[in-house]
Structure formats: structure tokens, C-alpha cells
Amino acid sequence: MSIEVVEVPPSGASPREHRRWQDDWALSWHGVRTVARLELRQRVRSTRWKIALLVWFVVVGGITMLVTGVFSDEWFGDERAMGRTVFGLVVFFVLFLGLLVAPTLSASAINGDRAAGTLATLQATLLTPAEIVVGKLLAAWAAALAFLAASVPFLVFALLTGELSVAPLLSMLAVLTLVLGVVCAIGLAFSAVASKASGSAVLTYLAVAGLSVMTAILFGLTAPLVTQMEEIRVWETVGQGEWEEGQPPACEWSTHEQPVWHSERTWWLLAANPFVIVADAQPLPDEDQLWMTEDPLSAIQLGVRTARSGPTYEQDWCGYGEYYDADGNLVPYESPVQEPEPSEAEVWPWGLGLYLLFGAGSVVVAVRRLRIPTRSLPRGTRVA
Amino acid sequence: MARTTPANHYGLAMTSDGGGISARGVRRAFGAVQAVADVDLVARPGRVTALVGPNGSGKTTLLLILAGLLTPDAGHVRVAGYDPAIRGREARARTGWMPDVFGTWDSLTAREVLTTVAAAHRMSRSDGAARAAELLDLVHLGDLADQPAHVLSRGQKQRLGLARALVHDPQVLLLDEPASGLDPRSRVDLRVLVRRLAAQGKTILVSSHVLTELDEMADDAVFLSGGRTIESRSVAGAAAERRRWRLTALDPTGLSAWLEQAGMPVVEIDPATEDDAQPGVIVELDDDTAAAALLRDAVTAGVPVVSLAPAGGVLEQAYLSLELAKGEERR
Numbered sequence: 103m104s105i106e107v108v109e110v111p112p113s114g115a116s117p118r119e120h121r122r123w124q125d126d127w128a129l130s131w132h133g134v135r136t137v138a139r140l141e142l143r144q145r146v147r148s149t150r151w152k153i154a155l156l157v158w159f160v161v162v163g164g165i166t167m168l169v170t171g172v173f174s175d176e177w178f179g180d181e182r183a184m185g186r187t188v189f190g191l192v193v194f195f196v197l198f199l200g201l202l203v204a205p206t207l208s209a210s211a212i213n214g215d216r217a218a219g220t221l222a223t224l225q226a227t228l229l230t231p232a233e234i235v236v237g238k239l240l241a242a243w244a245a246a247l248a249f250l251a252a253s254v255p256f257l258v259f260a261l262l263t264g265e266l267s268v269a270p271l272l273s274m275l276a277v278l279t280l281v282l283g284v285v286c287a288i289g290l291a292f293s294a295v296a297s298k299a300s301g302s303a304v305l306t307y308l309a310v311a312g313l314s315v316m317t318a319i320l321f322g323l324t325a326p327l328v329t330q331m332e333e334i335r336v337w338e339t340v341g342q343g344e345w346e347e348g349q350p351p352a353c354e355w356s357t358h359e360q361p362v363w364h365s366e367r368t369w370w371l372l373a374a375n376p377f378v379i380v381a382d383a384q385p386l387p388d389e390d391q392l393w394m395t396e397d398p399l400s401a402i403q404l405g406v407r408t409a410r411s412g413p414t415y416e417q418d419w420c421g422y423g424e425y426y427d428a429d430g431n432l433v434p435y436e437s438p439v440q441e442p443e444p445s446e447a448e449v450w451p452w453g454l455g456l457y458l459l460f461g462a463g464s465v466v467v468a469v470r471r472l473r474i475p476t477r478s479l480p481r482g483t484r485v486a
Numbered sequence: 487m488a489r490t491t492p493a494n495h496y497g498l499a500m501t502s503d504g505g506g507i508s509a510r511g512v513r514r515a516f517g518a519v520q521a522v523a524d525v526d527l528v529a530r531p532g533r534v535t536a537l538v539g540p541n542g543s544g545k546t547t548l549l550l551i552l553a554g555l556l557t558p559d560a561g562h563v564r565v566a567g568y569d570p571a572i573r574g575r576e577a578r579a580r581t582g583w584m585p586d587v588f589g590t591w592d593s594l595t596a597r598e599v600l601t602t603v604a605a606a607h608r609m610s611r612s613d614g615a616a617r618a619a620e621l622l623d624l625v626h627l628g629d630l631a632d633q634p635a636h637v638l639s640r641g642q643k644q645r646l647g648l649a650r651a652l653v654h655d656p657q658v659l660l661l662d663e664p665a666s667g668l669d670p671r672s673r674v675d676l677r678v679l680v681r682r683l684a685a686q687g688k689t690i691l692v693s694s695h696v697l698t699e700l701d702e703m704a705d706d707a708v709f710l711s712g713g714r715t716i717e718s719r720s721v722a723g724a725a726a727e728r729r730r731w732r733l734t735a736l737d738p739t740g741l742s743a744w745l746e747q748a749g750m751p752v753v754e755i756d757p758a759t760e761d762d763a764q765p766g767v768i769v770e771l772d773d774d775t776a777a778a779a780l781l782r783d784a785v786t787a788g789v790p791v792v793s794l795a796p797a798g799g800v801l802e803q804a805y806l807s808l809e810l811a812k813g814e815e816r817r
Contacts, residue, residue: 120572121571121572121574125574125575132605132608133606133608136602136605136606137606139602140591140594140602143593143594143598144591144592144593144594147593148593215589218589219585219587219589220589220590220591222555222585223585223589223590223603223650224606225555226553226554226555226578226581226583227578227603227606227607227654228575228578228579228606228607228608229606474554474555474556474574475551475554475555475556475557475570475571475574476555476556476557477557
């Protein structure tokens with residue numbers, strides 16, 4: 103107990119008196135937990151939330167059944183291929199729905215509280231802005247994960263049908279978890295910036311649409327910009343062969359000038375796509391099965407890896423496959439041109455890294471907007 | 487939690503003595519609107535200070551600045567010895583703020599609201615639970631403690647808000663319109679509670695429109711108008727001041743005649759009792775002694791006096807006279 107007697111300098115005049123960064127950025131588990139518990143408590147008590155979870159379970163279950171029914175065994179002639187396809191489709195569907203649900207979980211977390219007059223109540227306590235933001239983020243994230251957990255039974259079902267190992271399921275879940283967390287963080291930042299909850303929801307949806315759709319569109323639109331005329335070596339037929347006599351046309355190398363798409367310069371656009379990140383977060387199929395996979399995850403993975411490795415400067419225009427020679431023997435075709443190799447370099451770490459930057463940036467934006475005392479108020483809002 | 491003791495030497499309240507509120511030359515604009523133009527205010531530990539002013543005079547903005555939620559554009563602010571804009575944490579640890587309109591977490595119970603705020607003030611769970619129970623009893627919400635907050639009436643929410651401001655046992659209390667929505671019983675409770683907190687050495691700043699309410703609990707008053715401090719005064723000193731008294735008698739005509747004869751000009755007939763059988767007349771008297779003398783003389787002279795009392799509270803009179811002065815200024 104002491105009585106401090108300090109001369110009062112004019113505000114801000116003394117170099118000793120300035121704000122401390124800890125007052126805004128310090129994080130304690132106690133503080134974060136207090137905010138997260140408050141948020142979750144309110145969420146759990148709303149019936150809307152229970153209905154949403156139930157609807158989610160029914161919809162994901164319905165889609166799984168539908169996909170399983172449509173792609174019956176005859177379609178693939180192979181139960182494993184079917185299982186893989188169902189697994190891939192369900193993963194994509196869960197991601198798609200997750201991207202729709204996650205923004206609603208966080209996009210009104212801050213401006214909604216502002217409108218209800220409860221934000222200032224928290225700010226006026228000893229909680230730091232960072233604790234309020236992280237607590238709200240954790241609560242929204244946990245809610246998003248509840249939706250993810252509700253889809254796990256169907257993912258496991260697909261996994262069992264496809265006789266897949268557990269590894270892809272775990273990696274998918276890990277990536278989905280992180281992606282949904284980042285979307286929640288983006289929603290939180292918008293809800294700190296926009297004054298109305300509807301505004302921040304729209305902005306978050308635009309951001310999600312931008313990442314999921316615009317990246318793919320941009321990748322397509324930039325194709326002409328990274329396409330140039332270049333010379334390539336082509337293995338092509340010369341003259342006509344005598345097929346009846348078992349003589350295929352001869353092939354030889356020639357040089358052609360033609361447009362070459364340098365997708366290795368724009369593949370990173372695809373890396374920012376959540377569907378690509380999820381699809382790529384699994385090991386590449388074995389080389390002998392590389393071009394035989396039909397499930398959507400592997401197809402997208404192969405596409406983006408091939409885009410990353412860029413154009414090949416040797417092409418086989420000759421390839422006619424196996425044929426029977428004059429004696430009726432089957433002659434295999436041997437191409438001197440190498441098959442295009444998908445890049446071994448993984449794409450998903452770039453995408454995930456970018457997302458984690460987005461997430462961290464969003465948290466920083468939200469914390470800065472929650473610092474008190476505030477200099478400016480969002481238009482049309484009161485502090486209290 | 488270590489706290490500095492509220493120092494009771496008032497001279498130190500202007501500087502940083504770990505207690506009280508002082509604001510000098512505080513300004514704050516929202517765009518083109520100068521909400522607070524120039525406010526000087528001192529609220530001392532152990533006293534209740536009333537913040538009085540018409541709607542839009544900057545009371546709420548000033549309280550937000552003192553609570554550390556808004557930055558002032560200029561001026562010096564010290565709350566419990568700390569500048570809320572720079573040492574917000576220290577100031578907030580010692581400040582209880584009860585906003586004028588506040589939302590509450592509707593799905594939480596009254597008890598959970600208080601334990602949440604306690605946790606947000608870094609209190610341990612058991613301390614928070616004990617404090618919540620204590621405060622719920624204090625504001626008579628014990629039987630509604632486990633009801634969700636949205637079933638509470640406006641007055642009950644207001645009491646919950648007061649309890650919320652008290653959770654961390656702050657040295658400084660900022661109460662923005664605490665009496666609005668309260669029933670008479672709760673108003674009395676509020677007054678008793680505020681006086682008790684002041685007696686414990688806390689600094690209390692109360693804004694209200696209900697001036698008679700403030701009259702009964704405030705020691706000092708600060709008048710705001712158009713975002714400026716127009717007067718700071720002590721309420722207790724009013725007994726020794728010239729003010730208006732209302733006088734009624736069974737025979738109003740006789741009363742008026744006697745007053746004229748005694749050289750006590752009637753200022754006006756009290757507009758509120760104009761149509762009554764015994765309209766009150768308003769006279770201005772120098773102090774309480776003058777009032778006692780008037781009553782004695784009237785009774786001696788055989789005027790059937792029924793009542794003699796100050797016309798309106800001290801604050802109301804002071805407020806109205808300031809309004810009047812402002813009106814004249816305008817003209």
C-alpha cells in the first residue's frame with residue numbers, strides 16, 4: 103500500500119508517458135478463456151445453432167448417400183475407385199459448406215456486440231483487445247469445428263468404402279481445420295472494420311468467393327499473358343503408313359513454333375484456392391497409377407502440380423498406341439518423348455502459408471480496431 | 487489486488503494522488519459536432535459529484551472519456567491517479583463504469599454476467615462467484631440470480647448494471663443515469679448505496695436528469711452546457727445561499743397582502759399550484775435563517791401558513807437559473 107505522489111505532466115508531453123504495447127497485445131490464457139467461454143455459452147444456448155448443426159448433419163449425410171448411390175460399383179467396376187471418388191466429393195462438399203457457414207460464425211462477432219452494447223462492457227475490463235479478439239476467434243473456430251466433427255462419420259464411411267488409409271483423412275481434417283479457422287479470422291476482422299453485421303458478412307463472403315472462385319478465374323484469364331510463341335520439338339508422323347500391311351507411318355523430330363503456356367509463372371494463383379489446398383494436401387499417387395486416378399481430389403492435385411512444372415518442350419504428336427504388324431504380332435509403341443511430369447514440389451504449403459498470413463493479418467486488424475480509448479468511431483455507432 | 491489508498495487531502499486530488507477524478511480543458515469532437523468543448527471537473531474521494539446538464543451537453547461523452555473508452559482531443563484527465571488514455575489498464579482497474587444504455591448478454595443469467603465480468607477483471611473463479619453472490623444480494627436480485635438476463639425488467643437490468651460496475655470494487659465510480667427506469671424503492675436503495683460507497687472513500691460521479699434525486703445524494707455538482715463546464719459548486723453550501731421558497735396559506739390573499747406589507751416581494755405564483763385552492767407563492771430568501779424568521783413573523787402576524795419549503799431542489803434551482811442566464815446570453 104502506498105500513496106503515489108506524481109507531478110502530472112501535460113498529456114503526452116513527457117517521453118516517459120506513452121502507451122505500452124502489452125496493454126493491447128498481451129495474451130493470457132485466463133483472459134482468452136473468459137471471452138471464449140462467454141461466446142460459446144451464448145452460442146450453445148441459441149436454438150438456431152442447434153438447428154443449423156442438425157441441418158448440416160442431414161445435408162452432408164444426404165449428399166454422401168446420393169453420391170454413393172449414383173456412382174455405383176458398375177460405374178467404376180472397382181469399389182476402391184468408387185470409395186475414393188465418394189471421399190473426394192464429400193471432402194469438397196464439406197469444405198464448400200464450411201466456407202458458407204464459417205463466415206456466419208464470426209462476421210458479426212464484433213460489430214454485433216457493438217450494436218448490442220456489450221462490446222464496451224468487455225473493453226472496460228482488464229481484458230486486452232488481443233484477448234477479446236483471440237477469445238472470439240477461438241469460439242468461432244470451435245463452432246466451425248463442431249460442423250466439421252458432424253461430417254466425420256460420413257468421411258469415415260467413404261474412407262472405409264475406398265479402403266483408404268487413415269492418413270488422407272487426418273491430413274484433410276487438419277487442412278480443413280486450418281482453412282476454416284482462417285475464414286473465421288477474416289470474418290472477425292471484417293466485423294471489426296464494418297459497422298453493420300450485414301456489411302461484414304457480405305465482405306467475408308466476397309473474400310471467400312474471391313479465394314475459391316476468383317483465383318481459378320484469374321489463373322485462366324492470365325493464361326494469354328504468360329503464353330508466348332516458342333519453338334518446341336515435336337515427334338510427328340512423316341508420310342502415310344500402310345496400316346493394312348502392318349506398317350505404321352514413320353515418325354521423326356521436327357521443330358515447330360507455337361504458343362506455349364507458362365503456367366509455372368501463375369500456378370501460385372491456384373495455391374490460394376482452398377479446394378486446391380485441400381486436394382494437394384495428400385501424397386501424389388504412385389507413378390504407375392498417376393494418370394489413372396479418377397477421384398476429384400487427385401485430379402485437382404495432378405492439375406495444379408502439372409501447372410507448376412510448366413510447359414514441356416518436347417511433344418509427341420505421333421503416338422498411335424500399340425498395333426499389329428504383318429505377322430499379327432502386337433507391337434508396343436515406344437515414344438521417345440517423356441510423359442509430362444507433375445511437379446514433385448508441394449503446392450499446399452504455399453497456400454496454407456498464405457492463409458496463415460491472412461489469419462494473422464486479420465487478427466492484427468481486429469485487435470487494432472478494438473484498442474481503447476478510441477480515436478474514431480465507426481460511422482453510425484455508439485461506443486456504449 | 488494492491489490498491490493505493492484513497493487520499494483524503496483534497497489538495498492532492500488535483501494531482502496524482504491515487505484517487506479522485508480530475509479533468510482540465512477536455513475537448514472532444516465527433517466530426518463537426520463538438521460534443522465536449524471545454525470541461526473542467528474535479529471529483530474528490532469520499533464525495534458524490536453530480537454531473538448536471540441538458541440532453542446533448544456532453545455528459546455521456548465526458549463519462550466515456552473518463553472510463554477510458556474515448557480519446558479526448560485535448561486536455562488533461564486523471565482517474566484514480568492515472569491518465570486513462572495512457573495508463574488505461576491501471577485506470578480501468580480502479581474505475582467502475584455504468585453506461586446509460588447498455589446491452590447485456592441476454593442468454594446469460596444475472597449471476598453469470600457478474601462472474602464473467604469478475605473473470606474479465608482477473609478475479610479467480612471462487613472470488614468471482616463470492617463477489618457475484620454478494621452483489622446480487624446488494625442490488626436485491628438474489629431471487630432472479632439464475633434467470634436469463636433477458637427476462638429482467640428495465641429497472642432490474644439497471645440494478646444488474648450497477649452491480650456489474652462494482653464487481654472489482656473500484657475506487658472511482660462513473661454512473662451514467664443510474665436512476666432511470668428504477669422504481670421508488672430502488673431509487674432509495676441506490677441513494678443509500680451510493681452514500682455508503684462514498685463513505686468508504688470512493689469517488690463517485692453521477693450524471694442524471696432527475697435533479698431531485700441528485701440533490702439527495704450529491705455533495706458537489708458540475709454543470710455542463712454545450713459541452714462546457716459552466717459552474718462547479720458544492721450542494722451542501724446551498725443552505726447559506728439566496729434561493730426560492732414556496733409558501734402556502736389557508737388564505738392566499740391575506741398571505742400576499744402580508745408579504746407585501748413585510749417587504750417580501752412575491753416573485754411569482756407557483757405555476758404548478760396556480761389552479762389549486764391554495765396556490766403557493768414563491769419568494770426569494772437569503773438563507774435558512776431568513777426562512778425561519780419569515781415563518782415566525784408570518785405566524786405571529788396571524789397568517790394561517792400551511793407550509794414553507796424550498797421550491798425545488800438546490801440543483802434544480804441552480805440548473806434553471808443557469809438555463810435562464812444562458813437564455814439571456816442568447817438574446
